[in-house]
Amino acid sequence: MMSSSPLNLRRAIIWIGRLLLGGMFLYAGYSKLFLPTMHPHPPIGIALAMFALQVDSYQLLSPRAVNFVSHTLPFAEIALGLLLILGWQLRVWATLTTLLIVGFFAAVVHSYAAGLQINCGCFANSEPLTIMTVIRDGLLAVLAVLMTVFAFMEARSPHPWSAPEKA
């Protein structure tokens, strides 16, 4: 029966979401801290100050808020990436991930609609914010929402093969 298969659509989307979003968050946080595209790598202090400039270019936050976001987001992305991949307390971290990605999506849509000619700042490279960025972030937001909803559904009626999750 399909419902007893470990590879039904719901579980597949949860796994894809965990691996794709978890891997992407890990790389996003890592790239903001270590600027892998630059050689020699600048110190982390400079990398974070550089990221602050990218956050500031969105013109959405006060300088104080820009500093807070730029100095916490890379670490939060790495932590969320690891937690998603590990799958521990999935519903909690999937919900937080979804809130974060929807926030990114809103910021990107707002800046694109305002006609700002800026870089995305998503992976600490020179990627311009274009309609492709908006579409990509939109698709990632959809995936995050689906992963979270399905994680809650899965917790209510876990597959017989899975160990019961205590969240």
Next chain:
Amino acid sequence: MNRRAILTGAVFLVLVSAGLGVSRAFRPAVVSAASPARIPQAAASLSDVDPHEAFGSKSAPISMEVFSDFQCPACKTLFMTTNRPLMDNYVSTGKIYLIHRDFPLPMHAHSRVAAQYSRAAAQIGKLEPVQEVLFQNQEKWEQSGDVDGTVASVLAPAEMAKVRALVKGGTLEAAINKDYALGQGYHVNQTPTTIIHSNGQTYPVVGVVSYDVLHQFIDQLLSQK
């Protein structure tokens, strides 16, 4: 160790490897002065600076090239809110060498003319007041196309005569095109774009950034010296 833990560990290792691979694949995306392909360009751009188009000391620890279009509203915002305090606090104190680069976008009807007047004014040592008046009155001359009248409002008649002669001479176009080509070499495709050089590294900053955030970045760079 159960199967879930082994699987999770394997997936994690695969993702870390993939991340490192991706980081190598993306390496050329950010301009790096230490990247072999970029060294000649970065070095050439800084050694070939028209002193009339720059502010501060050439021996300053940080150099900033600002690729700007006089008709671009974001360039106006950057000039008025960020670069002016930067001039007062970092350029005049010898910490930053600030270079103006013309990058007139084709979609702006009068920006190339404005760049010509600005360059001509720079030749007679009047870059700062002319930049100021062009940005301050951007909305007016954008509508009327009267760049000449706008520039004339801050120059003495004799100075304005020299500026008009330089503009009519037609020699300024080559310098503007040279700046534009330099920007394309840096992959500049939008204005304002600021290229910051420090300690052998090159940091591109796209768009408007506030002075409060930029000066923290500058201080970080200075602390590495």
